[in-house]
Amino acid sequence: MKDKFYELVKEASTGSVIIDGEPWNIYFDTLIEKNNKNIIDTGYSAPGKLIIRNEDKFFELLEEYLKLEISKNRKTFTFLDNSIEEKEKYFMMNLLINATTEDFLKPEDFLRRNIAFQKDKTLNYLNKGIEVSLDEVFFYSKLVIRNELTDSRQETPYKIALTLKDENNHEYHLPSIYYGIDHNTCYIYSILNDNSKLNELDINKKYVSKINRLLYKINKDVIDSDEYYDYKNKINSYYPEGNISDITSSFILALNIFITILEHNGVNQIKAVPYLPLRYISREEASNKSTDETRKKELYERNINIQTNLTNKFIRTFRRLAYQNSQLEILTYPYEIDEYLTMRLLPRTKKLDNILLEETNSKIR
Numbered sequence: 104m105k106d107k108f109y110e111l112v113k114e115a116s117t118g119s120v121i122i123d124g125e126p127w128n129i130y131f132d133t134l135i136e137k138n139n140k141n142i143i144d145t146g147y148s149a150p151g152k153l154i155i156r157n158e159d160k161f162f163e164l165l166e167e168y169l170k171l172e173i174s175k176n177r178k179t180f181t182f183l184d185n186s187i188e189e190k191e192k193y194f195m196m197n198l199l200i201n202a203t204t205e206d207f208l209k210p211e212d213f214l215r216r217n218i219a220f221q222k223d224k225t226l227n228y229l230n231k232g233i234e235v236s237l238d239e240v241f242f243y244s245k246l247v248i249r250n251e252l253t254d255s256r257q258e259t260p261y262k263i264a265l266t267l268k269d270e271n272n273h274e275y276h277l278p279s280i281y282y283g284i285d286h287n288t289c290y291i292y293s294i295l296n297d298n299s300k301l302n303e304l305d306i307n308k309k310y311v312s313k314i315n316r317l318l319y320k321i322n323k324d325v326i327d328s329d330e331y332y333d334y335k336n337k338i339n340s341y342y343p344e345g346n347i348s349d350i351t352s353s354f355i356l357a358l359n360i361f362i363t364i365l366e367h368n369g370v371n372q373i374k375a376v377p378y379l380p381l382r383y384i385s386r387e388e389a390s391n392k393s394t395d396e397t398r399k400k401e402l403y404e405r406n407i408n409i410q411t412n413l414t415n416k417f418i419r420t421f422r423r424l425a426y427q428n429s430q431l432e433i434l435t436y437p438y439e440i441d442e443y444l445t446m447r448l449l450p451r452t453k454k455l456d457n458i459l460l461e462e463t464n465s466k467i468r
Contacts, residue, residue, distance in 0.1 A: 104162070104165070104166060104169065104188070104191055105162060106188075107188050107189075107191055107192040107195070108162075108165070108192075108195055109143065110192065111192055111195055111196055112131075112133035112135075112143065112145065112153065113133075113143075113145060114129075115129050115130060115131050115132075115133070115145075115149070115196075115199075116130075116131070116132050116133065116145035116146065116148075116149060117130075118130040118149070120196055122189065122192060122193050122196060123182050123183050123184050123189055123193070124183065124184070127196065129196060129199075129200060129381060130149050130150065130381070130384050131149045131150070131151045131152065131153055131199070131207070131381060131384075132145045132146050132147050132148065132149040132151070132152045132153070133145050133152065133153045133154075133155070134152060134153070134154045134155065135155045135158055135161075136155065136156050136157075136158065137158040137159075142158070150380065150384050151204060151207050151380055151381065151384075152207060153199070153202075153207045153210060154207065154208055154210070155210055157211065160211055161210055161211055161214070164211055164214035164215060164218065165195070165214060167214075167218055168198065168214055168217055168218050168221065169191050169194055169195070171218060171221035171222065172194050172198075172221060172255075172260075173187075173190065173191075173194065175221065175252060175260060177252050177253065177254060177255040177260065178252075178254045178255060179193070179254065179255040179256065194255070197255060197256060198217060199381065200379065200381040200382055201258045201292070201379055201381075201382075202379070202381065203376065203378070203379060203380070203442045204380055204442060205441060205442050216283070216285050216290070217283070219283070219284070219285035219286065220259060220260055220261075220283030220284065220285065220290075221260055223261075223283065223284040223285070225284050225368050225370060226250045226261070226263070226284075226364065226368065227250065228250075229248055229249055229250035229263070229364075230249070230250050230251075231249075232247055232248065232249035233247070233248050233249075234246070234247050234268075235247075235248065235463075235466050235467050236466070237267075237462060237463070237466055238462060238466075240317075240458055240459065240462050241267065241317070241459075241462060241463075242269060242313065242317075243269075243270070244267045244268060244269050244275075244314075245267070245268045245269075246265065246266075246267055246268075246360070246463065246466070246467070247265070247266040247267075247268055248263065248264075248265060248360070248364070248467070249263070249264045249265075249266075250262075250263055250264075251263075251264050251279075253281060257281060257292075257293075258281055258292035258293060258376075258379070259281045259282055259283045259290075259292050260283065261281075261282060261283070262279045262280060262281045262282065263279060263280045263282065263361055263364070264276075264279045264298070265277040265278070265279070265280075265357050265360055265361075266298075267314060269310050273306060273307050273309070273310035273311075274301060274302075274307050274310070275302060275307065275310060275311050275314040276296075276298035276299065276301050276302055277353050277356060277357040277360075278294050278295055278296045278297070278353055278354050278357045279294070279295055279296075279297050279298065279357070280294055280357060280358065280361045281293045281294070281295065282361075284370060287369060287370050287371055287372055288370070288372040288373070288374060289365050289370050289372070289373050289374070290373075290374050290375075290376055290443075291361075291373060291374070291375045291376065292376045292379075293417070294354055294357065294358060294417070294420060296353070296354075317459070318352035318353055318356065318459070319352065320457070320458065320459055321352040321355050321356060321427075321457060321459050321460065322348065322352060323457060324456070324457075325347065325348050325423070325426065325427070346419075347419055347422050347423040347426055348423075350416070350419055350420050350423045354420050355420065355423055355424055355427070355460070356459065356460065356463065358420060358421070358424050359424055359427075359428055359460045359463060359464060360463050360464075360467060362424070362428070362430065362431055362448060363463070363464050363467055364467065365448060366430065366448045366450075366451070367467070370448070371447055371448045372445075372446075372447055372448075373431075373445070373446040373447070373448065374443035374444070374445050374446075375417065375418070375421055375443060375444040375446070376442070376443060377414045377417050377418055377437050377442075377443075377444060378414055378437070378442065418436070418437070418444055421433065421444055421446065425446070427455065427456070427457055427460060428455055428460060428464070429449070429453075430448055430449050430450075430451055431446055431448060431449075432446060432447050432448075432449055433445075433446050434446060434447060451464075
């Protein structure tokens with residue numbers, strides 16, 4: 104395992120990691136110390152540097168993580184080289200591309216957190232799915248909530264999948280929440296409309312159209328503004344990410360359902376992860392390597408658009424829900440204290456003003 108890790112970090116310093124004979128655009132440098140001596144130092148030309156001060160502890164934690172990851176048997180691509188060493192190298196690479204800048208400086212803490220994600224059983228009672236009966240406002244639909252294993256290429260081992268279903272089993276798939284839980288803190292890495300193609304099936308179109316019209320009501324009484332009051336400095340300020348009115352309603356509904364599930368299960372701290380540098384850099388490297396200038400420009404613009412959605416829209420989704428649900432309190436924004444959008448969940452003390460958010464909030468408790 105150590106040899107494969109050393110191989111991985113040396114390849115990463117060149118911007119090309121070889122997995123199963125195929126190159127991956129992964130680019131970072133590494134410093135590894137042992138007994139106060141540098142045993143690996145690939146330099147500092149790459150955009151990020153992994154710093155390992157305690158090699159023994161790092162590999163002890165990495166070995167534990169790999170055993171847990173492999174035992175999960177998550178979906179992944181088929182390896183031509185079916186050796187355990189090649190699979191371990193892939194899982195090590197995939198772990199590191201989900202690290203933040205601070206994680207690269209504190210890799211043991213990063214490993215401990217990901218081990219906790221793997222071991223967490225907080226929402227396992229949802230593994231087989233539960234159905235929640237909704238009232239007239241949702242046309243007496245059922246809300247199906249399921250905790251699912253993700254593909255191994257995703258940032259987290261679990262996601263919450265949410266589906267509305269009518270009496271004839273027509274379905275409307277809400278965005279999924281990709282999360283990891285470490286004690287009483289939930290880390291949310293992404294909110295993805297990953298089942299949207301199912302909404303386009305002919306059998307679902309009529310019901311989907313009806314739900315889409317209904318979800319417009321989530322925007323009721325939301326002020327179109329990017330201004331807020333900065334209590335710390337006692338001044339009016341502006342959100343750099345833009346206003347909160349143009350967030351897709353289905354994302355607000357899905358996130359509202361998820362935070363209600365968390366609060367019900369005693370998880371009252373949330374950290375949203377808006378930026379993973381290696382994922383951004385790997386897409387950038389892919390565009391740089393294109394020899395077609397038109398294609399290079401397309402890939403560059405695509406990367407910018409992806410990152411805009413992953414950061415600005417992601418942050419605005421939480422800001423928007425905090426505006427409509429006072430249970431969600433934003434404590435700090437990214438880079439004020441750390442790299443996260445940090446929030447806490449307050450006890451439920453009153454009904455929500457929005458009828459759709461209140462309906463789902465109250466029924467899943």
